[in-house]
Amino acid sequence: MDVSFRGYTRFFIQSPSNEETLPTGQAGNLAVRLAIEPQLRPEHKVRVTVDGAPSQSAMNSSVFMVPGLERGKHVIQAELLDASGRVRQTTEPRVVYVQRASVNLPRNPNNPANAGGG
Template identity: 35%
Template sequence: MRYPALLWLVLIAASAQAAVYTYVDANGNRVFTDQPGKGAERVPMPTRSGTSAPATATPPRTGKVAVPSKSTVMRYQMLRILGPLPDTAVREEDGSLIVTLTSEPALQPNHRYRLLLDGEIAQAPGRSPVFALSNVDRGTHTLAAEIIDQDDHVIERTPAQPVHLQRISLIQKRRVHPCRTADYGVRPECPLKDKPEDD
């Protein structure tokens, strides 16, 4: 098969493996063909480089879910002080006060409860929803509860609610439970200086 001279580049590009030959015909025209013939010379074909553009590296799949740079803040549907109830009067001789909290859902890992008394931290935060306070002054106080994360960031907080603590005075204690001889120097409301002299 003979090809016009203008198509020789197309033939070269079409197949790097097929042999292409050329010769000059009787009319002086350069002829290219894929058939070897008398006086035809084989056309050197450009060799293809074995290298290719490097493929874009694809990181291997690890099966792990990508973690966002900032963790999603978990929100609680409810945080409440179960007891004492708001505006309740609590009568305790020694000023003790038991405060119980509840949350929905339950406290999550790395989260802690924190109790505020009059706007100040009443005790070290912890995972227990029960706080036992002692020697709280008589009078009206405010209670508020918080849920904090491992970095002490507040996640949830209740409104401050009042509580009234009533403590019996030493005089009132002595009236309710009079001092006996063995009580002086033992009971706070029965100091030794008040002990009557023996007859």
């Protein structure tokens, strides 16, 4: 193990809270905020995973937007990567639930039954 890597005393997901439900109006768009102390060093990056898969490229940031989550339950985690791209720290997982409007609702304009116009 690389002894030159100094870990972070705090590395966890501040928001969303565990088992939070995203309302329908957010369309599955999730803002993820991390608490990182000391401040994230320039050579380190963070990536957010959704259900075990990276949601985007790793960035030197503590705020991420995860767009377009499907309806249902998702597990969100963040991974801290060192300068060589190795995972050095991982947050505790957070579970989020996404509500999405059903296209089958009678008043939804995306319902195929309403496609005839008028």
